Amino acid sequence: MVLPMGSPTSTAVKICGLTNIDQAKSIAALGVEAIGVIGVASSPRFVAEQQRRDLFAQLNSFKPELQRVWVVADPDDTDLSEALQGEGAPSAIQLHGQETPEHCANLRIQHPNTQWWKALRIRSHEDLSLAHTYAGQVDALLLDAWRPGQLGGTGHRLPLNWLHQTSFELPWWLAGGVSAEWIPELLSQVNPWGLDASSRLEISPGIKDLKLVEALVEAVRQQQK
Numbered sequence: 001m002v003l004p005m006g007s008p009t010s011t012a013v014k015i016c017g018l019t020n021i022d023q024a025k026s027i028a029a030l031g032v033e034a035i036g037v038i039g040v041a042s043s044p045r046f047v048a049e050q051q052r053r054d055l056f057a058q059l060n061s062f063k064p065e066l067q068r069v070w071v072v073a074d075p076d077d078t079d080l081s082e083a084l085q086g087e088g089a090p091s092a093i094q095l096h097g098q099e100t101p102e103h104c105a106n107l108r109i110q111h112p113n114t115q116w117w118k119a120l121r122i123r124s125h126e127d128l129s130l131a132h133t134y135a136g137q138v139d140a141l142l143l144d145a146w147r148p149g150q151l152g153g154t155g156h157r158l159p160l161n162w163l164h165q166t167s168f169e170l171p172w173w174l175a176g177g178v179s180a181e182w183i184p185e186l187l188s189q190v191n192p193w194g195l196d197a198s199s200r201l202e203i204s205p206g207i208k209d210l211k212l213v214e215a216l217v218e219a220v221r222q223q224q225k
């Protein structure tokens with residue numbers, strides 16, 4: 001089933017880097033729109049196949065409307081095709097590697113029942129122009145801060161002024177260092193489709209502090225009132 005991005009009445013929240021099923025269900029119960037699991041082997045948050053399938057299968061039974069996002073970088077075509085089949089398949093793939101617009105478009109044609117989100121690590125204001133080349137090729141963009149030698153999960157933030165007076169053709173998630181105390185400033189300046197948060201909500205890599213997750217969800221809700 002493809003879960004459409006739609007037009008939310010409020011800013012969507014994605015919590016990423018989950019490794020534990022009970023934590024994932026507790027976070028789903030807070031009313032977030034998406035939960036992500038890392039499939040990049042070099043990450044300290046990496047989750048192996050069977051554990052990922054169990055986690056996604058349980059989330060699907062618990063809350064079918066939740067986006068179950070698998071975060072990968074330059075995935076092998078065969079691995080992708082296998083991962084997208086059977087119980088515990090993700091509903092969305094977040095691409096964090098060097099995937100070109102053409103490659104993304106091909107993946108989308110091959111797997112039309114999956115959402116395709118392209119992560120762009122933004123190093124300068126000029127890098128934002130890259131976002132437009134993915135219009136019509138993916139279902140959403142995710143804008144993250146660039147750090148040398150790291151694909152994501154860094155806790156670093158994009159300067160918000162880079163996003164002033166910028167608009168995108170696609171729904172977009174803002175990622176990178178998202179946490180509750182940043183929300184009033186962030187949502188007073190930019191209007192992303194959704195916010196994606198991971199490392200600033202952790203006790204240790206892959207283990208969330210549920211109080212920090214709850215504080216983020218509450219901070220976003222407060223800004224929508």
Ligand SMILES: O=C(O)c1ccccc1N[C@@H]1O[C@H](COP(=O)(O)O)[C@@H](O)[C@H]1O
Nearest residue numbers: 016043152153154155175176177198199
């Ligand atoms: O979290 C990781 O370890 C990771 C590894 C490889 C690619 C992406 C990864 N995480 C993604 O990075 C962004 C921002 O995270 P943070 O809030 O700054 O920690 C987010 O989309 C994660 O999904």
